[in-house]
Amino acid sequence: MLTDRQRAIVKSTVPLLETGGEALTTHFYQLMLSESDEVQPLFNSVHQQTGAQPRALARSVLMYAKHIDDLSGLGDLPAQIIHKHVSLQVQPEHYPIVGGFLLRAIREVLGAEIATDEVIEAWAAAYGQLADILIGAEKATYEANAQAPGGWKGVRRFVVAAKQAETPEITSFTLQPEDGGAVLAYQPGQFIGLRVVVDGKEQRRNYSLSQVADGRSLRISVKREAQGVVSNHLHHQVQTGDVLDVFPPAGHFTLDDSAKPLVLMAAGVGITPLMAMLQEGLKMGRAVTFIHCARSPELQAFRGDLLALAAQHPQLQLRFGYEQAAGAAPADGVDVAQGLPDAELLTRWLPAERDVQAYYLGPVGFMRLAKQVVHRPACRTRRRVANSSAQPSPWRPETLVLVLLAMACGMLATWVLVHCPGAFRPGLQPDPPGAGATGAGGRGAGDCPALWQRDLRAGDDLRPVDLPAGRRSGATGRAVPAAPHQEPAGGR
Numbered sequence: 001m002l003t004d005r006q007r008a009i010v011k012s013t014v015p016l017l018e019t020g021g022e023a024l025t026t027h028f029y030q031l032m033l034s035e036s037d038e039v040q041p042l043f044n045s046v047h048q049q050t051g052a053q054p055r056a057l058a059r060s061v062l063m064y065a066k067h068i069d070d071l072s073g074l075g076d077l078p079a080q081i082i083h084k085h086v087s088l089q090v091q092p093e094h095y096p097i098v099g100g101f102l103l104r105a106i107r108e109v110l111g112a113e114i115a116t117d118e119v120i121e122a123w124a125a126a127y128g129q130l131a132d133i134l135i136g137a138e139k140a141t142y143e144a145n146a147q148a149p150g151g152w153k154g155v156r157r158f159v160v161a162a163k164q165a166e167t168p169e170i171t172s173f174t175l176q177p178e179d180g181g182a183v184l185a186y187q188p189g190q191f192i193g194l195r196v197v198v199d200g201k202e203q204r205r206n207y208s209l210s211q212v213a214d215g216r217s218l219r220i221s222v223k224r225e226a227q228g229v230v231s232n233h234l235h236h237q238v239q240t241g242d243v244l245d246v247f248p249p250a251g252h253f254t255l256d257d258s259a260k261p262l263v264l265m266a267a268g269v270g271i272t273p274l275m276a277m278l279q280e281g282l283k284m285g286r287a288v289t290f291i292h293c294a295r296s297p298e299l300q301a302f303r304g305d306l307l308a309l310a311a312q313h314p315q316l317q318l319r320f321g322y323e324q325a326a327g328a329a330p331a332d333g334v335d336v337a338q339g340l341p342d343a344e345l346l347t348r349w350l351p352a353e354r355d356v357q358a359y360y361l362g363p364v365g366f367m368r369l370a371k372q373v374v375h376r377p378a379c380r381t382r383r384r385v386a387n388s389s390a391q392p393s394p395w396r397p398e399t400l401v402l403v404l405l406a407m408a409c410g411m412l413a414t415w416v417l418v419h420c421p422g423a424f425r426p427g428l429q430p431d432p433p434g435a436g437a438t439g440a441g442g443r444g445a446g447d448c449p450a451l452w453q454r455d456l457r458a459g460d461d462l463r464p465v466d467l468p469a470g471r472r473s474g475a476t477g478r479a480v481p482a483a484p485h486q487e488p489a490g491g492r
Contacts, residue, residue: 087192
């Protein structure tokens with residue numbers, strides 16, 4: 001149990017984190033990735049090379065240290081971390097490795113005079129307690145996946161049944177179990193983990209599932225990145241008939257069971273999980289407004305599928321925005337706009353009925369814009385843990401180091417739930433951003449105008465703030481993500 005004295009010691013490191021946090025986290029990654037082969041597959045080396053991951057981790061450690069006495073406002077972050085760890089198959093034996101390198105980095109960067117034995121013991125106690133909480137929750141999730149009809153634990157071999165180019169940059173892979181068995185009924189919006197070997201080195205990545213569950217197969221849609229080790233391997237080397245190692249679906253950014261009209265807003269390849277949500281929403285008979293922004297019609301994934309669905313379902317309204325609309329063939333009932341979207345355009349595209357449920361997903365510029373549209377005076381904001389009934393709630397003041405393993409694995413966090421008066425809900429893509437895209441279907445600069453440079457991720461100054469007058473929920477303000485730092489994302 002973390003003592004009051006140890007908690008105070010952890011808080012006392014805030015000034016040091018403000019001035020030297022990035023040096024500490026950079027050293028932490030350098031040590032761990034150079035000396036531990038066992039955990040290397042869990043981390044994306046490109047993110048270390050660009051410096052994006054150490055910077056994000058340093059900001060995260062600082063913000064959580066500042067608020068160690070009251071982390072209740074970050075309610076759904078534990079569920080995000082648990083799902084991320086499950087998707088990459090983080091095991092109990094990985095925790096001591098990561099913790100050992102963390103404590104060593106603290107000692108080596110801060111020096112023995114500052115990082116005394118008492119300081120190291122305080123951080124060790126906080127990390128150890130956190131590890132026990134996460135290990136228990138992850139074990140429960142692994143077991144639930146294994147016991148579900150069509151489920152499995154660990155690796156399951158899937159055959160590439162189909163490979164289809166959606167655009168010059170995005171390719172879909174339909175996967176079927178090599179054993180011929182059923183596939184568990186995952187939730188729309190979830191993602192899978194892949195384990196591949198590229199140039200003799202194991203790599204693990206997450207990719208969003210881009211079609212609704214059918215009990216027989218999985219489909220992922222992957223954007224090829226210039227520096228993406230795994231995305232290029234999938235695009236250029238993996239062919240129909242090849243076999244891939246697949247981890248069970250995970251993720252808690254999922255479609256809620258509701259009869260309310262549905263609004264889905266995406267930019268670039270952020271469309272991938274929303275395609276599964278769209279298909280499920282239409283099956284439920286819900287009215288759907290689907291907004292998708294892309295650089296051009298040629299680079300818009302699933303354009304043909306969307307038009308076909310709209311022809312079959314009159315309750316589906318399509319809204320397309322293109323930076324360059326040349327070549328866009330007119331389509332009945334589709335509102336098309338050219339140029340960068342703005343708040344006025346997105347507001348006009350929203351349905352007149354405001355009691356709706358909406359999900360928005362994309363690069364940081366698009367996310368800011370969508371948040372601006374839905375955070376209107378008529379809206380109210382609150383927080384909620386989604387799909388976390390199987391996990392205990394680990395949010396106690398002593399769980400500061402939760403962010404360390406989360407950011408070490410590159411977990412994304414966009415976590416505000418908005419009601420207007422229904423549920424306007426920011427999206428979560430749990431894979432680390434690539435060179436403008438995430439592994440979990442990705443959303444990034446490569447898909448959208450230059451304004452949209454990077455995805456939100458845990459550590460992007462997610463600090464509690466009061467909403468401006470007229471945008472409060474009840475008598476007090478609520479926590480919303482502050483503007484993230486503008487730094488380029490790394491590749492995959």
